[in-house]
Amino acid sequence: MSTPGLILSRRQTFAFISPAFAIIAVFLVFPAVWALYLGLTDLELTGIRAVMPEFVGLSNFVRVFQDSFFYNALKISLVFVFGSGIIGQVGLGLLLALLMHREKSWIKTLVAASAIAAWIIPDVVVAYLWVAFLDSDFGLLNRGLKLVGLGPVNWLFHYPLFSIILFNTWRGTAFSMLLFSAALQTLPPSYLETADTLGASAWRRFRDIILPLLKTTILTDVLLITLWTFNVFTPFLLTGGGPSFRSEILPIYVYRTSFKYFKLGYGSAISTVLLLINLAFALVYLQAKRRQKKW
Amino acid sequence: MAEVVLEKVSKVFGAARAVDEVSLEVRDGEFFTLLGPSGCGKTTTLRLVAGLELADSGTIRIGSRDVTRVPPPERRIAMVFQNYALYPHMTIAENISYPLRLRKVPADAIARKVGAVAEKLRIEPLLLRMPSQISGGQQQRVAVARAMVQDPQVYLFDEPLSNLDFKLRLEARRFLKHIQRETGVTALYVTHDQTEALALSDRVAVLKDGRLMQVAPPEEIYRRPANAFVAGFVGAPAMNLVEGEVLGSRFISGKFRVEVGGEPGLASGAGATLGIRPEHLELKPAGAGALAGIIDDVEPQGHEQIVTVLVNEVPLLARVIETQRLKLGEPVSLRFDPSALHLFGPDGNRVN
Ligand SMILES: Nc1ncnc2c1ncn2[C@@H]1O[C@H](COP(=O)(O)OP(=O)(O)OP(=O)(O)O)[C@@H](O)[C@H]1O
Ligand SMILES: [Mg+2]
Secondary structure, three states, X not given: OOOOOOOOOHHHHHHHHHHHHHHHHXXXXXXXXXXXXXOOEOOOOOOHHHHOOOEOOOHHHHHHOOOHHHHHHHHHHHHHHHHHHHHHHHHHXXXXXXXXXXXXXXXXXXXXXXXXXXXXOOHHHHHHXXXXXXXXXXXXXXXXXXXXXXXXXXXXXXXXXXXXHHHHHXXXXXXXXXXXXXXXXXXXXXXXHHHHHHOOOHHHHHHHHHHHHHHHHHHHHHHHHHHHHHHOOXXXXXXXXXXXXXXXXXXXXXXXXXXXXXXXXXXHHHHHHHHHHHHHHHHHHHHHHHOOOOO | OOOEEEEEEEEEEOOEEEEEEEEEEEOOOOEEEEEOOOOOOHHHHHHHHHOOXXXXXXXXXXXXXXXXXXXXXXXXEEEEOOOOOXXXXXXXXXXXXXXXXXXXXXXXXXXXXXXXXXXXXXXXXXXXXXXXXXXXXXXXXXXXXXXXXXXXXEEEEEOOOOXXXXXXXXXXXXXXXXXXXXXXXXXXXXXXXXXXXXXXXXXXXXXXXXXXXXXXXXXXXXXXXXXXXXHHHOOOOOOEEEEEEEEOOEEEEOOEEEEOOOOOOOOOOOEEEEEEXXXXXXXXXXXXXXXXXXXXXXXXXXXXXXXXXXXXXXXXXXXXXXXXXXXXXXXXXXXXXXXXXXXXXXXXXXXX
């Protein structure tokens, strides 16, 4: 039963991809479904509940929505996503891409290179660099402030959320910048040159030409960045979620619940809620994309 | 309306001299074409006039104003790009009105103007469509319409017809000329297509490697090319060019000899290039013409044939209008009017 035009029959095709499916099932689907299931139990990491977890139905979820720590983490996550994801990575990435777009000098290469460098350095190293940069006694930032007669400021203690927003922005802007730069490259130069001869200001060029033509790219980037930022755990390396939960984003809260208080079942339930929030973002995005005007 | 003057304008990209000391004067209301092979600097010259590139040296004037360092919008030019640069997310009406909207022209004035231009260019039924929903020829008109609403002093066209198929190109070319005549706005036009240049222009500038080869009206470019490059570039099929030397009143290339008349203005024995257009060579039976040869190749073109005749090992193309039957290897002769001969000196410049 081979369809004309296909090299492989359907059966052969299936045979070729089935190992991949099997691996995906074992290592991705099964753990995910297992985590969903755990959310319905009172499993703990130690003690009697570790050996004999009981099925508790939706009671974990009822608890999540009455949990003030959950709301605290949700609020901080939203600020974190908005600040470091939308404003920081997407916004700054777009701004940098626009500034670099028609630049021809070595500055362009330099900016691109440093942005990529920031992106490829391992998380742990970056976190360490930022801890060092922000250190209240010996940090570079405070040394600099001292020169102009300010500070010292204990950044990680007094401004923990701001610190991790700054960190995550720096960490991820390169991706957005590269994505937008690539999209800008695909625009025929004559589009902007026509606008140049017409005397369009930078703002009008952006609003009238670049923004409409980059809309799809921007939407895609916003979705990716939102999901990544929502799920990122690295800020833990800077602040550990503290002080007093002031930088405790949802993944850190899940971690604290599951591995510090050993409540695996409850932690899984929070994870499931996190997953649902991600799903909601994705749906909004798909809807927005569908409503895009076609030309 | 304005004239465009370039004085010793140069533009260098790295090691490449894209435009090399070009001086020209485009008269007010003239249709002026820059013609030349790919990479000769036509687009760069146009972009220098537009202000999209800044000259490394020299002066550019539009009207009586020095615009060498003036930004593009203040030059009162309107440019039509090769790809038309219509914005795909705007309707045709929005595309045409965009320059006016940028200038904050009142809405009713915009509507009137867009309507008038659309009527003149016969694109009214398209106004509400998107650029992807109209044909290439229509897109070209829309691009011209967007240029027209700007009331520029100069139109700049960069190969605006090269994306069209052959038939459409002829039609669009006539239309463009008609529109330019009617508006009387100076047009600077770039093309690598010599028939297009000859058909459209009041005057043509031929460029090679960023340097000006000749500036003249089309007839003169064709009849009296200033040098061997222009002679070979303009005309299809290309002019027969034979390299050799002049001895006395004769042009000699190996066994190929032609009488070139009394005073060729060349020292005897100097290297020279002889040129004659295929349409000025008449195919005659053997013995009837000045040059004896044999038929080497025949290319039927429908209304005519391009015949290659080997004259003492030198291949010469001749255009034969009649549909006479020709056999390969047949001995024939070629006749020509000595006044149709072109003679170029060792530096390639015309000497007769
Ligand atoms: N932005 C640029 N950077 C570097 N070199 C350039 C640039 N623009 C043009 N050149 C070079 O300058 C020369 C002239 O280019 P130009 O585009 O003016 O040629 P053209 O006559 O328009 O050719 P075509 O018929 O192929 O469009 C070429 O050698 C080209 O490679
Ligand atoms: Mg060009």
